[in-house]
Amino acid sequence: MHLIRKxxxxxxxxxxxxxxxxxxxGSTDSNLSDVGRQQAKDASSLLDRPWxxxxxxxxxxxxQTAELAAPGQSLKHFSELCERDWGVLEQTPIPDSLDYFQTPSQGETWDDFYERVIKGINLIISDYNCPLIIAHSGVYRAINHCLYGSPQGPRIGNISPILIAPILGTQEWDVSPLEGHEL
Structure with missing residues (x-):
């Protein structure tokens, strides 16, 4: 699978x-914490723009993050962007590392998750120019796997927006913090 070059x-x-x-x-539907609500409000200085x-x-x-970080914007919700279902690991302590290719009992396989996420992102970017996608760390790992061949790497920070853009004339991608970029 590949990402549409947009x-x-x-x-x-x-x-x-x-x-x-x-x-x-994972697939547990939890609210933002008090800290999270403040993080999202603080991110509005960067994300409150017309998308x-x-x-x-x-x-x-x-x-909740989108409502606070991009107030007044129209939102569309996509099940393809949901976090991976970790099965019996849901609501257990986060280990120092996870084997993304191992399927937890009653959980979603990496291949199924990866395919669902990339198809969902391609659906979105085929319809919209430079949309804002607010999702999960696993979704970012799927993007990383698509672009660089591995889901491994540091965990993406909460509400740290990044621009993912194809580099013209190459098959490479620029993945960098949004701050400082003109859209």
Whole structure:
């Protein structure tokens, strides 16, 4: 699979209640924590601008982030952007590392998750020019896997928007903080 070669901005949701207690949120539908609500409000200085579309997963933590970080914007929710279902690992302490290719009991396989996410992003970017996508750290790992061949790497920070843009004349992508970029 590959991403359609169009730019978009990606941000992981602000801190959720599950993040705050150090547990795997996955498909668990948790709200933002008090810290997360403030993070999202603070991010509005960068994200409160006219977007072609603001897209979120169907989980509350992404919707709440979008409502606070891009107030007044029309939102569209996509189940394809939901975090991976971690099965029996849901709501357990976050380990220092996870094997993304191993399927937890009653959970979603990496291949199914990856395919769902990339198809969803391609659906969005085929319809909108440089949309804002607010989703989950696993979604970012799927993007990373698509662009660089591996989901491994540092965890993306809460509500740290990044511009993902094809580099003209190459097959490469620029993945960099949104701040400082003109859209």
């Amino acid at each position: 730019s978009f901005v990606f941000a992981r949701h602000a801190e959720s209640e599950m993040n705050a207690i150090g547990k795997i949120g 072609s579309q603001v897209c979120t997963s169907t989980l509350k933590r992404t919707i």
